[in-house]
Every structure is written in structure tokens, then in C-alpha cells.
Amino acid sequence: xxxQERAVxxxxxxxxxxxxxxxxxxxxxxxxxxxxRRANVSTGALYFHxxxxxxxxxxxxxxxxxxxxxxxxxxxxxxxCALQRLVDATHAxxxxxxxxxxxxxxxxxxxxxxxxxxxxxxxxxxxxxxLLAEAEREDMLxxxxxxxxxxxxxxxxxxxxxxxxxxxLQWLSRHALTSFWGFHLPALAAGPALxxxxxxxxxxxxxxx
Amino acid sequence: xxxQERAVxxxxxxxxxxxxxxxxxxxxxxxxxxxxRRANVSTGALYFHxxxxxxxxxxxxxxxxxxxxxxxxxxxxxxxCALQRLVDATHAxxxxxxxxxxxxxxxxxxxxxxxxxxxxxxxxxxxxxxLLAEAEREDMLxxxxxxxxxxxxxxxxxxxxxxxxxxxLQWLSRHALTSFWGFHLPALAAGPALxxxxxxxxxxxxxxx
Numbered sequence: 569x570x571x572q573e574r575a576v577x578x579x580x581x582x583x584x585x586x587x588x589x590x591x592x593x594x595x596x597x598x599x600x601x602x603x604x605r606r607a608n609v610s611t612g613a614l615y616f617h618x619x620x621x622x623x624x625x626x627x628x629x630x631x632x633x634x635x636x637x638x639x640x641x642x643x644x645x646x647x648x649c650a651l652q653r654l655v656d657a658t659h660a661x662x663x664x665x666x667x668x669x670x671x672x673x674x675x676x677x678x679x680x681x682x683x684x685x686x687x688x689x690x691x692x693x694x695x696x697x698x699l700l701a702e703a704e705r706e707d708m709l710x711x712x713x714x715x716x717x718x719x720x721x722x723x724x725x726x727x728x729x730x731x732x733x734x735x736x737l738q739w740l741s742r743h744a745l746t747s748f749w750g751f752h753l754p755a756l757a758a759g760p761a762l763x764x765x766x767x768x769x770x771x772x773x774x775x776x777x
Numbered sequence: 778x779x780x781q782e783r784a785v786x787x788x789x790x791x792x793x794x795x796x797x798x799x800x801x802x803x804x805x806x807x808x809x810x811x812x813x814r815r816a817n818v819s820t821g822a823l824y825f826h827x828x829x830x831x832x833x834x835x836x837x838x839x840x841x842x843x844x845x846x847x848x849x850x851x852x853x854x855x856x857x858c859a860l861q862r863l864v865d866a867t868h869a870x871x872x873x874x875x876x877x878x879x880x881x882x883x884x885x886x887x888x889x890x891x892x893x894x895x896x897x898x899x900x901x902x903x904x905x906x907x908l909l910a911e912a913e914r915e916d917m918l919x920x921x922x923x924x925x926x927x928x929x930x931x932x933x934x935x936x937x938x939x940x941x942x943x944x945x946l947q948w949l950s951r952h953a954l955t956s957f958w959g960f961h962l963p964a965l966a967a968g969p970a971l972x973x974x975x976x977x978x979x980x981x982x983x984x985x986x
Contacts, residue, residue, distance in 0.1 A: 732933060
């Protein structure tokens with residue numbers, strides 16, 4: 569392994585360890601010594617990569633943002649219609665929040681002000697608005713739906729699922745999201761479109777087929 | 778003013794000051810000296826009422842819980858039907874979150890583990906489930922609605938509005954909630970019931986008529 573490969577690996581270990589410690593203790597109560605112990609990396613090596621805790625938090629957020637954007641992009645390039653891609657994207661993000669501790673820590677840290685601004689939730693809101701506009705062009709939206717109201721309601725709900733899921737993973741289960749879309753889709757989708765949509769997600773573009 | 782009245786007033790001042798400092802700095806970065814300064818109360822008097830920061834946080838949460846429960850109870854005893862009382866309760870809570878800094882701080886602190894367990898969000902979920910069951914008995918629910926799915930979706934959405942509203946008060950505006958219910962009610966309410974419901978809230982039971 570070259571020196572550069574080792575540095576990349578160490579950096580990755582530090583980010584993964586930091587996510588675990590942030591998830592357990594929160595940002596303020598996390599100290600860098602605990603992260604270096606957990607990563608099994610010397611404090612010297614840690615300080616080589618991250619001089620301050622804020623930099624480590626930003627790195628966790630950036631990796632989380634990267635994972636979420638990749639998952640959403642995979643779904644976005646699937647051949648499904650816009651509404652199905654919206655459903656699939658929520659399932660993909662929930663799967664990441666359930667299984668990837670960097671994503672879990674990164675989303676919380678981002679809400680607390682670390683990493684890219686404006687935060688992920690705004691980006692998600694914009695993505696939902698675009699998918700609903702695309703669904704409208706595909707003639708998939710129920711005629712009386714306000715795209716603005718629907719986008720806000722779906723943004724708020726999904727933020728709520730993430731927040732509730734921090735204390736109780738049930739909220740992020742495939743069952744919970746399927747039930748959510750089972751309730752929402754009949755209001756959102758035009759009658760003929762409804763039968764073609766799968767509230768449980770199509771798994772197209774999923775990293776966990 | 779008797780000694781006891783003074784003590785009650787001082788306690789109230791401390792809770793209000795603590796809420797402001799918690800809202801600005803978060804729990805971990807708040808120190809009791811800043812609270813006593815803001816309340817214009819000696820540190821001796823502060824320690825007479827609250828020996829530890831956790832006790833102060835619990836007092837903020839308890840006062841917030843009291844305010845929210847009172848508002849929800851006022852709505853609950855209004856003559857409106859169950860679905861309208863659900864809409865009205867969300868407007869009443871949003872108004873408190875917009876205007877009452879103790880409620881704002883208390884809800885966040887409660888999510889972070891201070892004050893009564895299980896937390897307010899579970900109590901709110903249960904309240905929504907009861908109102909939907911009542912709406913079913915009143916023949917106000919659309920025939921194909923799953924009460925369980927609807928209750929979870931509404932719980933998640935309203936938690937999301939609260940969380941998003943911390944950074945941007947627009948999410949807690951009457952307009953935002955009216956738009957939310959305008960989107961949800963057609964899916965939730967039986968056809969004939971829909972015309973009798975006001976997504977903007979009826980103001981019955983509101984403390985801010």
C-alpha cells in the first residue's frame with residue numbers, strides 16, 4: 569500500500585469512528601481523543617487529517633451528503649416515472665439512515681449547522697419540487713393537487729420520519745414508509761397512474777437489492 | 778407581595794430566561810450564570826430554585842408541556858368535529874411554537890431527553906390516533922383511509938414542521954399549515970364531511986383569537 573493509500577484509509581477510518589462517537593455522545597460531548605482511540609489511529613495522525621472537531625464534523629457531513637446524493641442519483645436515473653422515483657428515493661434514504669452510521673451522524677450534524685449550507689433539507693425540498701413538476705408533465709398528478717403544498721407536506725413528513733427514527737428505528741422501516749406512501753399516493757397521483765405505482769418502492773437503483 | 782409570591786415570580790423569571798438562553802446556545806453550552814444574569818436574579822436565588830442545569834431544563838420542558846396540553850385541551854373541548862379539532866390543534870401548537878420561547882425551548886429539550894418520558898411526540902401521536910378513531914365513529918373519514926397510516930403520516934409531518942420551523946419560521950406559519958391541511962384533508966375526510974372542514978383552523982379554543 570502506498571503512503572497515499574494509507575492516508576486515504578486512515579482518513580476513512582477516522583470519519584467512520586467519528587460518526588460512531590458523534591452518534592453516541594453528540595457533537596459537543598465528543599472529544600478527538602475518543603475518536604482516535606475508536607479509530608485505532610494515533611492522535612498525531614488524527615491531527616494530521618483534522619485539526620479541529622469542526623473539520624471532522626464537516627467531513628462526516630460531506631461523506632453523508634455524498635452517500636445520499638449518490639443514492640438519490642441512482643434512483644433518479646432509473647427508468648421509473650417521477651412519482652415512483654420520489655417513492656424510491658425516500659426508501660433509499662431511509663435504508664441509508666438505518667444502516668450507515670456516517671449518514672445518520674451526518675444528517676444530524678448538518679441540521680446542527682456543520683458542513684454545506686444551505687443544508688440538505690433544502691436540497692431535498694427542491695428535489696421533491698422538481699419531481700412533482702416532472703410528474704405534472706407526465707400527467708401523473710391528480711388534477712387538484714397543489715405542487716407547492718404537496719412538496720412542503722412531503723418534505724416535512726420525511727424530515728419527521730428522520731427525526732423520529734433517531735429514537736425508534738421503526739419510523740425508518742420499509743413498512744413505515746410503504747404505509748406512508750399508501751396513504752399519500754391516492755391523493756397525489758391521477759387515477760390511472762395510481763395502479764402503476766408501488767408504495768413499497770421498486771428497488772431500482774437501490775444499493776441493497 | 779408575600780415571600781411565597783416572590784418565590785413563584787422568581788421561578789417564573791428563571792424559567793423564561795433559561796428558555797431564551799437554551800434557544801440561543803443549546804443545552805450543553807448554557808451555563809447557569811448566564812441564566813441568572815438574564816433573569817436579573819442572584820446566583821444564590823437561582824441555586825435556591827434549581828441546583829443543576831438539568832433541573833432547569835426539566836422545568837422549561839414541564840412548563841412547555843403544560844402550555845401545549847392546555848392549548849390542545851381547549852381545542853379538544855370545542856364543539857367542532859374530531860377532524861376539525863385535529864386541524865385546530867396543529868394551528869394552536871404552531872402558534873405557541875412561533876410566539877412562546879418556553880414552548881420552543883421545551884419541545885427541543887424534551888426531544889433531547891429532558892423532562893417527562895415518554896416524550897411529547899408519543900403523546901401527540903396517541904392524541905392523533907384517538908381523534909382519527911373518533912372521526913371514524915363520526916363517519917367523517919374517507920372509506921379507504923388506514924387510521925394507522927394516517928396517524929403516522931400526520932405525526933411525522935407535524936414533527937417535521939416543528940423541526941424545519943426552528944430555522945425558518947415560515948414552516949410554522951398559519952399559511953404553511955393551511956396549505957398542508959388543504960393537501961391532506963381531501964384524502965382524509967369523507968366527501969360530504971370535507972365541505973364542513975376549515976384547513977385554516979376555526980380559532981375555537983385558540984388563545985389568540
